[in-house]
Amino acid sequence: MKAYILFEMKKGFRHVWEYDNAVWLDLNELHAYIANLLDLPGSPHVEKLPNCDNVWRVEGRFEIVECELNGIHEPDVTGFTDVEPLIFERALREYVLDGVHSEGSFKWYLLSGQLFEASRKADSGNLRQMRELVEWIRTYAPAACYGSPEKVRAWMEKGGLQGLGEHYVAHFERQFNG
Numbered sequence: 001m002k003a004y005i006l007f008e009m010k011k012g013f014r015h016v017w018e019y020d021n022a023v024w025l026d027l028n029e030l031h032a033y034i035a036n037l038l039d040l041p042g043s044p045h046v047e048k049l050p051n052c053d054n055v056w057r058v059e060g061r062f063e064i065v066e067c068e069l070n071g072i073h074e075p076d077v078t079g080f081t082d083v084e085p086l087i088f089e090r091a092l093r094e095y096v097l098d099g100v101h102s103e104g105s106f107k108w109y110l111l112s113g114q115l116f117e118a119s120r121k122a123d124s125g126n127l128r129q130m131r132e133l134v135e136w137i138r139t140y141a142p143a144a145c146y147g148s149p150e151k152v153r154a155w156m157e158k159g160g161l162q163g164l165g166e167h168y169v170a171h172f173e174r175q176f177n178g
Contacts (some may be wrong), residue, residue, distance in 0.1 A: 004030050007063045027064070034058055089136055096141050096172060099160030111137065112149040140175065142168075 004024045024030040034044045038059060046064075049055045054066040092111075095101050101108060106126060109118035110133060119127060126133065137146050145155040161168040 002027075003067055005065045005067065006030060006034075007065065009061055009063065027066075030064065031058075034062060089133070092133070092136060092141070095155075095160065096145060097160050097169060098162050099145070099156045099158060101156070108152065110134070111141075111146045112152045113147050114149075140172075142172070 002025070004027055006024065024033070031044055031046065034040075035042065038044065038061075040059075044059045046056050046058050049057055049063075056064045058064060091101070091107060095107065095111070101111075104121075106118055106121040106123070109115070109121055110130070115130075115134075119130065122130065142161070144151060145160070146152065158164060161172055
């Protein structure tokens with residue numbers, strides 16, 4: 001069964017659109033949702049990206065990626081190099097906010113600046129997109145939460161931005177949502 005994941009383009013990065021409304025089963029319903037969201041009088045302008053059979057650009061602001069469902073409402077993004085890192089980006093964002101993840105994972109090594117180990121632990125999608133993931137960290141993540149194992153452990157102990165206070169969370173959300 002086909003599923004469609006909606007992304008918004010911001011500051012040169014793709015962001016999963018409102019996580020609760022990110023996965024759609026009907027492409028026409030998704031188009032109608034976007035038209036309503038943007039208050040368009042008719043259907044949104046949709047164009048297939050060149051050399052991509054499964055990606056459409058919508059109104060220059062959104063992208064839709066087609067994939068197969070793997071279980072109930074769980075999109076199977078294996079092999080979609082544009083999607084796997086975006087799911088990982090969501091995990092990075094959650095780490096910045098709450099400071100939770102496990103040592104020894106790809107994310108751990110990437111955040112702690114151990115890129116050789118990170119590349120060894122990465123799946124194929126994250127390995128191909130490692131540069132973009134590092135750029136995302138450099139652009140959005142506070143410097144206190146990455147760069148060395150000690151900084152990452154300290155960030156985890158503080159509980160991320162949530163542990164620092166609502167002001168920090170609000171600032172990050174404004175920066176992230178641009």
